[in-house]
Amino acid sequence: MNYQHLEYQNTLDFARDLDRQDALHHFRDQFYIPSVNNKDSIYLCGNSLGLQPKTARIAAEQEFWDWQNLGVEGHFHGTNPWVHYHEYLQEKEARVVGAQPDEVVVMNNLTTNLHLMLVSFYRPTPFRYKIITEAGAFPSDQYALETQVRYHGLDTDEAIIELAPRPGEHTLHTEDILAAIREHADELALIMMGGINYYTGQVFDMAAITRAGHEAGAQVGFDLAHAAGNILLNLHDWDVDFAVWCTYKYLNSGPGGVGGTFVHARHAHASGIPRFGGWWGHNKEERFQMRKGFKPMPGAAGWQLSNASIFPMAIHKASLDIFDAATMPALRAKSEKLTGYLEYLINHLGATQEILEIITPADPAWRGCQLSLLVHQNGRQVFEKLTQAGVILDWREPNVIRVAPTPLYNTFEDVFCFAEILRQSLAVKD
Numbered sequence: 292m293n294y295q296h297l298e299y300q301n302t303l304d305f306a307r308d309l310d311r312q313d314a315l316h317h318f319r320d321q322f323y324i325p326s327v328n329n330k331d332s333i334y335l336c337g338n339s340l341g342l343q344p345k346t347a348r349i350a351a352e353q354e355f356w357d358w359q360n361l362g363v364e365g366h367f368h369g370t371n372p373w374v375h376y377h378e379y380l381q382e383k384e385a386r387v388v389g390a391q392p393d394e395v396v397v398m399n400n401l402t403t404n405l406h407l408m409l410v411s412f413y414r415p416t417p418f419r420y421k422i423i424t425e426a427g428a429f430p431s432d433q434y435a436l437e438t439q440v441r442y443h444g445l446d447t448d449e450a451i452i453e454l455a456p457r458p459g460e461h462t463l464h465t466e467d468i469l470a471a472i473r474e475h476a477d478e479l480a481l482i483m484m485g486g487i488n489y490y491t492g493q494v495f496d497m498a499a500i501t502r503a504g505h506e507a508g509a510q511v512g513f514d515l516a517h518a519a520g521n522i523l524l525n526l527h528d529w530d531v532d533f534a535v536w537c538t539y540k541y542l543n544s545g546p547g548g549v550g551g552t553f554v555h556a557r558h559a560h561a562s563g564i565p566r567f568g569g570w571w572g573h574n575k576e577e578r579f580q581m582r583k584g585f586k587p588m589p590g591a592a593g594w595q596l597s598n599a600s601i602f603p604m605a606i607h608k609a610s611l612d613i614f615d616a617a618t619m620p621a622l623r624a625k626s627e628k629l630t631g632y633l634e635y636l637i638n639h640l641g642a643t644q645e646i647l648e649i650i651t652p653a654d655p656a657w658r659g660c661q662l663s664l665l666v667h668q669n670g671r672q673v674f675e676k677l678t679q680a681g682v683i684l685d686w687r688e689p690n691v692i693r694v695a696p697t698p699l700y701n702t703f704e705d706v707f708c709f710a711e712i713l714r715q716s717l718a719v720k721d
């Protein structure tokens with residue numbers, strides 16, 4: 292079935308029909324759904340914290356048992372020997388982001404990994420020192436860029452170019468991004484932006500931006516916090532230099548869970564590239580010889596610093612198994628249909644643009660599952676009403692509600708019920 296031409300209907304029966312036809316519907320049973328007022332909530336907040344897979348606790352418990360029974364021997368003789376732990380994740384992680392297995396590694400947290408990547412990929416010279424990024428990037432990304440620029444003794448106003456939407460618009464035009472890259476080509480060291488903007492939900496054209504960045508002689512990296520596990524990514528083929536992401540949003544791997552990092556094979560096998568090193572990134576054969584002289588192992592794994600954080604990685608491993616079973620192409624196909632239905636229902640609420648506006652791009656190619664709703668009147672009260680009615684979503688100042696139905700555990704019925712509650716909430720003035 293071609294979902295793009297699907298005729299949606301504004302009824303609960305229709306929503307339930309779509310759930311019955313949905314080949315991924317059973318994956319919902321693999322998650323714990325938080326309850327509000329003793330019934331399942333309508334959880335539309337997977338863009339902030341994904342839900343707990345039922346297998347997460349079992350996976351962590353295995354490591355508790357091995358630690359309990361084996362102590363230090365767990366490193367080599369555990370059920371999943373800890374010394375190799377990052378390797379268990381590489382193939383499945385690579386499938387999520389469109390990479391070769393040795394181009395990815397799971398380690399640390401997102402912002403830490405972003406700094407490690409900037410050490411390697413932002414190496415300003417007197418002539419090439421500028422960074423292009425999106426205006427209104429997630430604060431951690433802004434702070435990372437700002438402090439890296441200062442660390443190199445440069446002026447942030449001079450070095451950081453923030454691309455803002457045209458007046459009166461909410462999202463960026465690809466042609467404007469590419470024009471800015473060409474305009475600053477001679478001084479450009481780096482392009483670093485979100486793969487999806489966390490606030491508007493806009494997907495950026497990573498392939499075109501990377502191509503233009505390379506033509507300008509710059510390195511190109513993306514923060515995929517809102518993209519990994521949400522949209523189809525092809526980091527290797529797009530020729531992206533580096534990328535970082537977290538695993539606790541769409542990848543459902545628990546609060547503060549481990550981060551993911553991609554380094555393109557071009558760089559990952561060039562051992563001369565500057566980096567901050569640690570023993571876990573050192574040549575594996577020699578790691579325990581404790582000798583002087585850092586020799587990075589090939590691939591993204593050569594950026595590891597410390598021995599693996601087994602517990603969050605065990606949870607992530609359990610979560611990746613679910614993604615592998617569902618597959619990203621199938622998840623994305625359902626996601627477009629689910630978010631398309633959400634958009635259809637919102638457009639049929641009878642709310643004018645003066646009351647409610649979707650600021651996320653209308654073209655499914657340029658958005659993931661999230662729609663950002665700009666509520667022009669009584670936004671905070673509308674949000675409170677939704678919350679009281681058992682909908683879990685998130686509020687971003689000054690007046691945006693982000694709604695993210697995820698294809699693994701959300702249903703068409705969830706989306707239908709949300710829209711009904713939104714209709715009632717909008718009717719409330721004070």
Ligand SMILES: *Cc1c(COP(=O)(O)O)cnc(C)c1O
Pocket residue numbers: 400401402403429431432485489514516517537
């Ligand atoms: C969620 C998010 C982060 C969070 O960073 P942590 O290091 O995991 O705390 C950073 N950047 C973006 C774009 C995000 O969406």
